[in-house]
Amino acid sequence: MTTPAAPRIALCPSAALQERALAVPFDVVYDGQTMRAFAIRFEGRAHAYLNRCTHLALELDYWPNRIFDESGQLLLCAVHRASYAPDTGQCTGGPGRGPLVKIDTSEENGHVYWHPGGPIQPLEF
Numbered sequence: 001m002t003t004p005a006a007p008r009i010a011l012c013p014s015a016a017l018q019e020r021a022l023a024v025p026f027d028v029v030y031d032g033q034t035m036r037a038f039a040i041r042f043e044g045r046a047h048a049y050l051n052r053c054t055h056l057a058l059e060l061d062y063w064p065n066r067i068f069d070e071s072g073q074l075l076l077c078a079v080h081r082a083s084y085a086p087d088t089g090q091c092t093g094g095p096g097r098g099p100l101v102k103i104d105t106s107e108e109n110g111h112v113y114w115h116p117g118g119p120i121q122p123l124e125f
């Protein structure tokens with residue numbers, strides 16, 4: 001008897017996630033509600049988060065998919081400038097109230113995948 005592989009969902013080609021560049025958006029169901037999420041690449045690794053600031057539950061990007069700050073060191077909410085660590089989602093400054101909701105990712109054979117779990121589930125079609 002074999003253990004079924006953990007579910008994963010194709011997110012984008014690896015080449016679409018450039019180091020500290022524009023995010024790649026995708027949709028998830030979080031606690032029963034459809035929400036935007038985004039993936040970025042930082043220090044070579046893919047990371048994904050719910051696109052929901054912990055200050056006022058608004059999306060972080062004013063300019064679509066532009067979530068890194070000018071330095072490429074932090075993720076920045078454009079509304080009131082809460083900042084977050086790109087690799088952990090921890091709030092590093094501004095009015096954020098805790099970390100971004102992180103979404104597990106993996107990368108294999110030139111593709112990035114996200115992994116549903118807990119309150120984060122795929123959209124039903």
Ligand code: FES
Nearest residue numbers: 053055077080082
């Ligand atoms: S909504 Fe993001 S800092 Fe206020």
